[in-house]
Amino acid sequence: MAQYDLRSNEPLPPISCTGPRLQPFKDRNRKIEFLDILSHLEDETSTSPQRHGAYVFKVIINRKIYALKIFKFFDLEFAQQSIGVTWRKRVSGEKLTFHSDPFFAECRAYGRIKEAEEKHAKRSQSKGTGQTKRPTAKELAVPCYGYMAVAADPYEEILAEKYGITFWNRSIENKKHPVKKRLPFRALVKRFENTEISIKEPKTMLEDLKKLRGSLVFQRDIIERNYKNGLLVDFDNAWTEPHWRVDLMGPRQSRITKNSDLYAFDEMIESSGILTQVRATPNDLYVRKLRSHRRDDSNQSGSDSGS
Template sequence: MNDLVKTNRRRLSSSELPPPSCEGPRLRAFQYRDKPIEWMGMLDDSPEISSSSRQGYVFKVKVHSKIYALKVFKFFKPTTYRWHLGPEDGRKVSDDTLEFNTDPFYAECRAYGRLQETRRKQGLKRRDFAHCHGFLALNKKDAAYIEEDLGIELWDVPPSDEYRRRAEGSPIRAIVKEFIASDPVIDSRTLAKMIKGLGWMNKHGVLVWDIHARNYRGGILVDFGSAWTRPHCLWDALPEDQKKDVHLSDRARFQDMADDLGLEDDTRAVANIDYKMKLRPRKDKSYPR
């Protein structure tokens, strides 16, 4: 077992992630991470999501007599977004920092860590996002079920890739979330609650980025795999004149989603959003989608 695999195993056996070397919030380990998992089916088999664009796969599972949604993450190459930093900032940021800020697994750990702790401190009961119960590493039996029985490929880089060769054998990462059984149709009242919740998340340093109807269940956000939780190395590297546009990009994407749902007039009246022309996110892939 090489050093990188040992490091990844050690991290996933810890009580919180990301590790203390990463500035910012953390997520606790799942209380029952050593209990058997009963697999009850895949939840996100939508044909609109290609295998190459997936961050992971979500399953309905039972652990310790309770039903959960379990998101199993793909492996992620830490340097994927280094080019966003440019030549100067790119030399200043370590691979570990890039990984803890941009890997979808760690992105969810940091976002949930920030939002759940903030909600607890504020004593809020409003439900804007699915509750997260913590992270875990799949054992060998469950890993074999995912990769061999289901035939799921968790790597998007070829076997010859140097990072993959060093990281293969690392544990498969997963995050345990509440299972939301029903998915009511989103109407104007639900949409108003959703934009209010999104504004609260942005206010507390979480930019979601990936705003789509498929990432909500009954108006509750269930996916933070693309989130930037400040402090964040890509945010810190942005020129000051771009930070305002990026900060407002969630609301522009929310407006796009409302338009797609045929509720653009309702959400504009409720949320007073007038970003569609002024703040439309750039199409040049300057930022992760």
């Protein structure tokens, strides 16, 4: 089992996992007041751990409004089953957890995004004239302020009563405990985006997506509802390199898989009905090629587990 301590003040995933990490949220010990649910629960038709890795809420913590994404528990055995025997033999349980558990996938992606934003801010500062000016970071995604533990007691009951949420994919072992002794939930605190708008300024959206890819974050779920105000909000399916799956793929397969985000971007813009010249992929022929490769890819290797 992968070891980590949600209550320590250390970034996650732990240092044993190579790659970016996310800081704890500064007000993690404050009370949470739940105002609303932001997830689309109507899609929640089954209790499969694969369906929605998390629930997202509008909350108040220390007098400020945030979006709080609370994750279900990760079932390593289930994940190992889902990736199939070929991959299972080649990836450790620890790596699979820290790279493919939606909570850690998002921690790693946001850790890298922060590094990329800081690099970008420094570069634009050195190009500018004023040395005294604080660097302003260009946001590449809806900001995440860190991770926190959400205690089972009292929040499990509050969420059941308020929103009817009872499914957290807890292990049978963990369910046996009285609520007070149950493992806390893992959560990410993000800026609350008070808007119905998903797509905005496709040119900037594409530039951001390319910057993310340049920083080796492959979001892998480019759809309209994962954008708010033109910024990506959901990274729980992301591959942030180094990533076990990329390491085990051949270079050709990995290139094709990663490029599917670009193809998905074009499809998203097209189906949104927004008229724009902006394209992520060069032409239709290329898109068709990617589409057929994507099918091949998923047939060959099965789906990435737990994400």
